[in-house]
Amino acid sequence: MQNAETGLKHSYRAHAKLNLHLDVVGRRPDGFHSVVMIMHSIDLHDIITVERTPGPGIEIACNLPYIPTDSRNIAWTACEAFGVTQGLKITLEKRIPSGAGLGGGSADAAAVLTALRDMLRPDMPCEALREIAAKVGADVPFCLLGGCRLAEGIGELLTPLPCLPDAYEIEVLKPAQGVNTARAYAALDQIDYARPQTAQAIAYARRGDWESAFPLCENVFEQAITLSGLAQYRRSRLQTGALLARMTGSGSAVYSIWRPDEMPAGLPAPFTCAERFVCRAVRTGVERVL
Numbered sequence: 617m618q619n620a621e622t623g624l625k626h627s628y629r630a631h632a633k634l635n636l637h638l639d640v641v642g643r644r645p646d647g648f649h650s651v652v653m654i655m656h657s658i659d660l661h662d663i664i665t666v667e668r669t670p671g672p673g674i675e676i677a678c679n680l681p682y683i684p685t686d687s688r689n690i691a692w693t694a695c696e697a698f699g700v701t702q703g704l705k706i707t708l709e710k711r712i713p714s715g716a717g718l719g720g721g722s723a724d725a726a727a728v729l730t731a732l733r734d735m736l737r738p739d740m741p742c743e744a745l746r747e748i749a750a751k752v753g754a755d756v757p758f759c760l761l762g763g764c765r766l767a768e769g770i771g772e773l774l775t776p777l778p779c780l781p782d783a784y785e786i787e788v789l790k791p792a793q794g795v796n797t798a799r800a801y802a803a804l805d806q807i808d809y810a811r812p813q814t815a816q817a818i819a820y821a822r823r824g825d826w827e828s829a830f831p832l833c834e835n836v837f838e839q840a841i842t843l844s845g846l847a848q849y850r851r852s853r854l855q856t857g858a859l860l861a862r863m864t865g866s867g868s869a870v871y872s873i874w875r876p877d878e879m880p881a882g883l884p885a886p887f888t889c890a891e892r893f894v895c896r897a898v899r900t901g902v903e904r905v906l
Contacts, residue, residue: 625667626731627906630723631762631898632660632712633755634786634864634871636821637833639814640804648754648770649801652814654777654821654833657762658786658895663709663905664691664724666731670703678708690753694725697752698732713790713891717865722755723901729760730902746772762901766818778824780897783876784859788895789849790869792888795841800866803840810839830860830873837866845887846870856880 637654644650669675674695676685686692691706706728712720729749733740749756754771766775812834820829838846846863853861853872857880861872872879885892 623668624735625665625906626734626904627663627665628727628730629661629903629905630664630712630720630727630759631657631901631903632723632788632895633657633719633759633762633901634788635717635835635862636764636829636860637812637814637817638835638837638865639812640801640809640836641814643805644770650769651767651771652818653767653771654764654818654829655758655767656764656780657759657898657901658788659898660712660718660788660893660895661903662712662720662724662727664727664731665707665709665906666728666735667705667707668703668735669705671705672702674701675705676708677705678710680710680714683708683710683714690721690725690756691728694728694749694752694756695732697748698729698736700732700736713869715794715796716790716869717795717863717867718788718790718869719755719759719865722753723759725749725752725756726759727902729756730904734904759901763899764821764897766821777821779899780826780873781876782896784897785874785876785879786871786895786897787853787858787874787879787883788864788869788871788893789885789889790891791843791845791885792890793844793868795843795867797866800837800841804837807840809836812836827859833860833862835862835864838863841867843867843870843887845885848886852883852886856883 817832858872
């Protein structure tokens, strides 16, 4: 690690993401799936601290014992993609549930890349950092930028969209049941799923007309994944006044979006719930805090 002093430390909020709309439109020759998604950052976040150290290698520490702290962690992958292989300590304070479709790992990687840019190459163009992010993971470029964006390709082609109103409340529930992303795509490949009205949903989103877009927003993984309580969750929230209720990513987290002060207190979960959050939309993916 060059051009960074030992002891230099930066901390960042790494924000989770929601898929307001998720359509899988085909499979590419390289085996990856082509997607069209509307994605939005929310204020649920991890805290990522990156520190320059005199020791060899990369050290990763995490507050959750089941999170790998070696080369299996995407934060490590981000360091290697940036060209850093030593003299670094990364501390992950995890708040975003893992394996939930909320982009927690991708957000962490985006924060690490931001820290390395700030420490080592502060003049690096944003596009160059995005190119590195795309090599780390499909959702990492979005998590780097945040806000609301149309994501195409494998998720790396990003177009800004108007953000949700700041005052909307967002309920996020993480079921105890988890979903494996690779298995979710495999299950989707095995069915003839109904295609959503993606083009019209995007047209409304481009105008910021979210209350017209929401009825058209879907997640095609909901047709392929058996997630206990999902249908009941959506029905109960929509009947109670939610503007949108969906699963995010390939699951298993679900969410609902509400106008200000319209989310009823004490809404029950129709499944065993591991965690519940009340969030708001934010306009950034990675935010410096120290």
